Amino acid sequence: MVEREFIYTGHPARVIFGFGTTVRLPEELARLGKQRALVLATPAQKAEAETLLALLGPAGAGVFAGAVMHTPVDVSELATKQADALSADVLVAVGGGSTIGLSKAIALRTDLPQVVLPTTYAGSEMTPIIGQTENGVKRTQTTLKVLPEVVIYDVEQTLGLPVGMSGTSGMNAMAHAIEALYARETNPIISALAIEAIRSLARALPVIAKAPGDRDARADALYGAWLCGICLGSVGMALHHKLCHTLGGGFDLPHAETHTIMLPHALAYNAPAIPDVMKKLTDVLGSDPSGALFDLARAIGAPVALSQIGMPEDGIDKAVESAFANPYWNPRPLEKEAITALIARAYSGERPVID
Structure with a gap:
């Protein structure tokens, strides 16, 4: 028997799922009306970020490949400065929880929209939750400011996951x-x-x-x-x-x-x-x-x-x-x-x- 009293809140997000869906990234940025994307990644996935930058052509502003575990505040502040310096108007994150966390941290500080291409099974891309670490303590908060606007699930992006x-x-x-x-x-x-x-x-x-x-x-x-x-x-x-x-x-x-x-x-x-x-x-x-x-x-x-x-x-x-x-x-x-x-x-x- 179904419960008769409950509260369910659906979070607004556009989701694209399939094989080879990465190629739709430029049109998704155009749909958002954005023209200067900062592509985010970990050092290990810098090549993937560079590939996306090339795919974006004139809409790619640059790459920050410095995402690390647990979203340290100092890294987030450094990336935010680069976004400001490049006059970025959208964030593109390719990777797992570390990169998505960095994207959220920048969005929290700038309110920039986010397009995420997950390459792991972290799930952070579907949440309005951010956890940041400072002085060995990780603190979380929930705010719609960090919920990505678009998530592109491309199964091809996960085939190389060890x-x-x-x-x-x-x-x-x-x-x-x-x-x-x-x-x-x-x-x-x-x-x-x-x-x-x-x-x-x-x-x-x-x-x-x-x-x-x-x-x-x-x-x-x-x-x-x-x-x-x-x-x-x-x-x-x-x-x-x-x-x-x-x-x-x-x-x-x-x-x-x-x-x-x-x-x-x-x-x-x-x-x-x-x-x-x-x-x-x-x-x-x-x-x-x-x-x-x-x-x-x-x-x-x-x-x-x-x-x-x-x-x-x-x-x-x-x-x-x-x-x-x-x-x-x-x-x-x-x-x-x-x-x-x-x-x-x-x-x-x-x-x-x-x-």
Whole structure:
């Protein structure tokens, strides 16, 4: 039976999905009436940014290929100065969460429109959320000023995504959908999208791990990631995202890998408080959904321990303190001893435990 009382807010964005859709970038800028695009990328994707600049011709103003993890404030301010110097009237971001985060940070400061071409499964492109890091602390805010105006999903752009990054990026996306199922603002529309997203990614990621060039699996994964992004941008998140922001910002851990490791443990912690959600996830992932996510991470070759990605063992207590300093809403109240045990298991790569 459908819930009879709920609130759903749809966010305005133009989405183009398919194979080879990158070629539509110039016409999308023309539709927006923009003529001076600053193309953003990470240093590793500078070549892709240069290709887009050439595609834009006279509408390309320049490239800033300095995006890095966790959107440091100093990098954002440097990129904003370049946008001003070039008299840019639109931002074009090609890449994953780091580049999209930089684009949002510039938009926050300038109100420039954004056109995003995702090359990973981060999902940030569908949200009005921005997280910025300064002095080792990552702070988030929600504002429509950072919601991209146009998102061009081109499956071709993801075919070269390395297997490891594909897996962790996809698990990161699944985290958005899973937490959306038990968010305080959850509603039937988002729940339906979340289940479809989880099913698509759970089906696609093992195939990609074995056959990275499988076009159907790549399309499934990008489609699922899109839906996960809608989930992330439509409802609040809970313990999982709080822990990941704490760990990522506090220890400079890689974003997608941190989400991959923490997801099974955060779900196991909340499981006793969300029996209906666990039933839905059982229908999609099989019995013991938190264990299934842990097994999925191992099956796709993703890290399963925080110790593998650079977290120091003496950081466990610091992470617990940070989690309790400004806790998110969560369906199960935060219990210090249990959270400490959760992070300790994630640190050592143990299987998640439901207690």
